[in-house]
Amino acid sequence: MKAVVYEKYGSPDVLELKNIAKPIPKKNEVLIKTYATTVSAGDWRLRKADPFLARLFNGLFKPKRVKILGFELAGVVEKVGENVQLFKPGDPIFASCGLRFGGYAEYTCLPVNDLIAIKPSNMTFEEAATVPVGGLTALRFLRQREIKSGDNVLIYGASGSVGTFAVQIAKSFGAEVTAVCSTTNVNLVSQLGAQKIIDYTKGDFTKTETRFDIIFDAVGKTSKSVCKRLLKSGGTYVSVTGSPRSNPDDLVTLKNLIQSGKLITVIDRRYTLDQIKEAHAYVESFRKKGNVVINIINNEIKNL
Numbered sequence: 001m002k003a004v005v006y007e008k009y010g011s012p013d014v015l016e017l018k019n020i021a022k023p024i025p026k027k028n029e030v031l032i033k034t035y036a037t038t039v040s041a042g043d044w045r046l047r048k049a050d051p052f053l054a055r056l057f058n059g060l061f062k063p064k065r066v067k068i069l070g071f072e073l074a075g076v077v078e079k080v081g082e083n084v085q086l087f088k089p090g091d092p093i094f095a096s097c098g099l100r101f102g103g104y105a106e107y108t109c110l111p112v113n114d115l116i117a118i119k120p121s122n123m124t125f126e127e128a129a130t131v132p133v134g135g136l137t138a139l140r141f142l143r144q145r146e147i148k149s150g151d152n153v154l155i156y157g158a159s160g161s162v163g164t165f166a167v168q169i170a171k172s173f174g175a176e177v178t179a180v181c182s183t184t185n186v187n188l189v190s191q192l193g194a195q196k197i198i199d200y201t202k203g204d205f206t207k208t209e210t211r212f213d214i215i216f217d218a219v220g221k222t223s224k225s226v227c228k229r230l231l232k233s234g235g236t237y238v239s240v241t242g243s244p245r246s247n248p249d250d251l252v253t254l255k256n257l258i259q260s261g262k263l264i265t266v267i268d269r270r271y272t273l274d275q276i277k278e279a280h281a282y283v284e285s286f287r288k289k290g291n292v293v294i295n296i297i298n299n300e301i302k303n304l
Contacts, residue, residue, distance in 0.1 A: 001019070042133065075296075092119040126293045134165045167192045208230065267291050
């Protein structure tokens with residue numbers, strides 16, 4: 001099978017498209033034929049070893065634990081391990097690969113757990129592939145802050161992958177959403193449901209007179225000290241630089257929101273597997289809106 005492999009840390013040029021052995025699922029795993037994956041911040045940061053602490057996870061001098069990146073994917077189950085009962089060959093699925101990564105390949109094996117679910121019927125494979133990382137991150141952080149109807153929520157970095165999901169998820173909980181983004185993304189976040197928008201290129205968002213129950217930094221570029229004056233008494237600040245709690249129903253919750261029409265995905269650019277270097281360079285430039293997709297199988301089948 002074809003897979004994108006990297007043997008050393010560095011620029012997108014370290015990514016190489018190679019032919020490698022097709023994996024075999026263990027007893028509790030499914031073999032997935034990958035239709036689409038994405039380039040996320042987690043992918044390029046592990047490729048580049050940025051921050052340096054990434055080396056403690058994946059090898060001090062060169063990648064050892066993860067050599068095939070790809071943090072999330074969508075595809076079809078091709079084979080199941082002998083202990084697997086929840087899925088069968090032919091099932092369309094979407095999944096977070098967790099710290100195993102592995103999405104940059106025509107086939108990958110994943111364990112059957114709460115990070116894999118049947119694909120929403122109203123999404124294509126490329127759309128579904130963008131949901132698990134950004135969607136789960138947004139949902140978990142907002143749930144952890146016990147978001148509820150009527151809350152005033154500010155989302156900083158509202159046009160990125162996590163941010164675009166956070167705007168919609170907060171709205172689905174009945175919150176009043178204020179989004180912080182640049183001029184070019186004002187229309188996008190408005191269409192996603194933000195009631196108020198602060199253009200950070202035209203003024204300092206911390207000068208607003210509104211006070212918030214939750215401030216969610218979806219890109220990790222602010223701080224609690226900077227945002228403290230914007231919080232109501234008892235309000236909370238949260239950043240993607242933290243670690244949210246997970247619930248076993250998180251991915252199914254996202255699927256239900258999608259199928260009820262309350263959650264869509266934003267795709268900025270599409271690439272093929274042999275264009276992975278260009279895709280990584282674009283995402284690392286911090287210019288993307290929403291998500292960047294890598295199509296491994298170009299024939300999109302929406303009704304599976």
